[in-house]
Amino acid sequence: MKFKTVKDKEVIMKEGDDGDTIVLLLSGEVSITQALTLKNKKAVSDNREKVLIRLNANLHPFFGEISLFNEVDKRTATITATSECDIAILDDDDIINLCNEDNSLGYKIMKNLAEKLSSSLEKTNNQVLKLTTVFNLILDN
Numbered sequence: 581m582k583f584k585t586v587k588d589k590e591v592i593m594k595e596g597d598d599g600d601t602i603v604l605l606l607s608g609e610v611s612i613t614q615a616l617t618l619k620n621k622k623a624v625s626d627n628r629e630k631v632l633i634r635l636n637a638n639l640h641p642f643f644g645e646i647s648l649f650n651e652v653d654k655r656t657a658t659i660t661a662t663s664e665c666d667i668a669i670l671d672d673d674d675i676i677n678l679c680n681e682d683n684s685l686g687y688k689i690m691k692n693l694a695e696k697l698s699s700s701l702e703k704t705n706n707q708v709l710k711l712t713t714v715f716n717l718i719l720d721n
Contacts, residue, residue, distance in 0.1 A: 582669045592643070592659040592667065599647040599655045601671045608665030609636040612643070614657045634662060645693055646700070648672050 586592055586608075593599060595614060612632045635641045647653045670678075679686025 581674045584667050584669060586661045586665045586667060588661055588663050590661045592661060592665075593655045593657075595655050595658045597655045598653050599644055600653050601669050602642055602644045602648055602675070603659070604642045604668040604670070605635065605637045605640070606666040606668055607637045608661060608663045609634060610641075610643075610665060611660045611662050612657050613660065629658065632657065637665075642692075642696070645696055648675070648693075649697075 583606075592603060592610065611634050613629045614632055616630045643657075643659050644655065646656050675689060679689060
């Protein structure tokens, strides 16, 4: 596990970049953004990036969990510090070692990862349902 301090406005991870680590926010605040549309070659500026949420360390957030379990290993969002932040960076070996050293801690880690992945999947399913509904309404008119 590595510890790092990042400056205000510093990008911690960028959507589309390769990644194989998970990041824990220990102090500070971050903004999570994501491109919500495909890139338009005709557009003069690229304003696809939308702020999804701002989180502070009081919520004990972690990021990058999808790349730990996905062979593609691409980041799915951009995480930017909105204040000076302290972070911990863990790769899959770090997580396995923590789980092996302390089974109780390992259970908590895996439970938190499963809950976050499940929540993300549920949100994605709801977004697909909304988009499908809008698409059908447009086609019906």
